Amino acid sequence: MLQPKTRLQIQTLLLSWFDENQRPLPWREKYRPYEIWISEIMLQQTQVKTMLPYFRRWMERFPDVQSIADAREDEVLKHWEGLGYYSRAVNIRRTAEIIVRHHGGTFPKAHSTILGMPGIGPYTAGAISSIAFNEDRPLVDGNVERILARLFNLDTPVEEKNTRKFIWNTAEELIPAGRARQFNQALMDLGATVCLPRRPACEKCPLNGLCESRRMGTADRRPVTNRRKDIxxxxxxxxxxxxxxxxxxxxxxxxxxxxxxxxxxxxxxxxxxxxxxxxxxxxxxxxxxxxxxxxxxxxxxxxxxxxxxxxxxxxxxxxxxxxxxxxxxxxxxxxxxxxxxxxxxxxxxxxxxxxxxxxxxxxxxxxxxxxxxxxxxxxxxxxxxxxx
DNA sequence: AACCCGGGGGC
DNA sequence: GCCCCAGGGTT
Incomplete structure (x- = not known):
């Protein structure tokens, strides 16, 4: 589907952009699987700026998997108060118990094992595999959907199965062998700082010469999405x-x-x-x-x-x-x-x-x-x- | 596929 | 107001 030349261009441009523009974030200092896991759960439907204070406070109180398994559920929830989607906190605790009981307290590396944990779906499993363990696994979140929908000027709703499939397949094809950690995070940071939902800063984008929706002038109408119901x-x-x-x-x-x-x-x-x-x-x-x-x-x-x-x-x-x-x-x-x-x-x-x-x-x-x-x-x- | 879950950012 | 955010689980 994707031309090898185009693929190589995207990889090269994105990786060098990330080298110079990545955001300094606490879990990027050591890439401890435990920290990557917690950060990814906290980041589900939650902006970095919002979760950052929670992340720091969490790491002081729960420095490792064992400390969560030992804690009372009420205390875990108290550290989550105000973050929303409270089942995330309960799932973290359940996962911690599984890791202590079946994996000796250290985070498992096998993708299929990770994917089966409570609160870990396709996105988060891909994120932990690639970012924590640097395995060549794709991930697709709102950022990747938006970037690829614009790059290829997709005009079908991203909620549709076929569109999803195309995006996952493309995200997988694009991974440069052995550099998934950098590449996937580059997509995240690009989506969060340049390829924004509204008024994307295309002039700062390393991919602007390749972007089909920019060429067609449709960038601000991508991705196409279904309407939400009223509240x-x-x-x-x-x-x-x-x-x-x-x-x-x-x-x-x-x-x-x-x-x-x-x-x-x-x-x-x-x-x-x-x-x-x-x-x-x-x-x-x-x-x-x-x-x-x-x-x-x-x-x-x-x-x-x-x-x-x-x-x-x-x-x-x-x-x-x-x-x-x-x-x-x-x-x-x-x-x-x-x-x-x-x-x-x-x-x-x-x-x-x-x-x-x-x-x-x-x-x-x-x-x-x-x-x-x-x-x-x-x-x-x-x-x-x-x-x- | 459609709902449900939540708080906050930013315009 | 409104849309969106490093989604997952349930039905």
């Missing part, structure tokens, strides 16, 4: 149930949305229901607790990827003098003092609420972010303080 809005009520200096939190199920994270009890407001009525109903359904709503603490807006939520938070008191939560839909419930809340992993909207009621700035509680973000004002605008 829903929901309204929920949550209760901070106070009793004898403690508040009640509960753990979410291990499957579904935001698995294993902790949250304040509550739930969706049904049509025709007031937030207070919904809250009283949810406490009954989930915990068999009778509560009274006191003041409304705040209404918080948060945009998740696939839905928006408007969360009404209330301060509640138990109707009973000795409240005993009974686990129904909740997995676990605990009475904790406010200072302990930071030890638990919460969904983002709950975390906003905690920051608010503990009188902190929104960014401050994200203790794993070394530098506070500069968008406090914007976060604050999402929080309506109805009563002090």
């Amino acid at each position: 829903a809005s929901i309204e929920v009520a949550v209760g901070i149930l106070h009793h004898r200096g403690r508040v009640l939190i509960q753990k979410r199920p291990a499957s579904g949305l935001m698995p294993n994270l902790w949250e304040f009890p509550g739930g969706k407001i049904h049509p025709g229901e007031s937030p207070e009525q919904a809250l009283i109903r949810e406490f009954r359904e989930e915990l068999e607790l009778e509560v009274r709503c006191r003041e409304r603490l705040a209404s918080i807006r948060h945009n998740y990827t696939s839905f928006r939520v408007l969360l009404h938070a209330f301060l509640c008191r138990p109707a009973d003098s000795r409240p005993r939560p009974v686990l129904r839909s909740a997995v676990e419930a605990r009475w904790v003092v406010v200072e302990e809340l930071d030890q638990y992993a919460f969904p983002a909207a709950n975390r906003k609420l905690i920051d608010l009621v503990s009188g902190r700035k929104p960014a401050a509680a994200r203790n794993h972010r070394p530098e506070p973000r500069n968008d406090d004002a914007e976060d604050g605008a999402n929080v309506v303080l109805l009563k002090k």
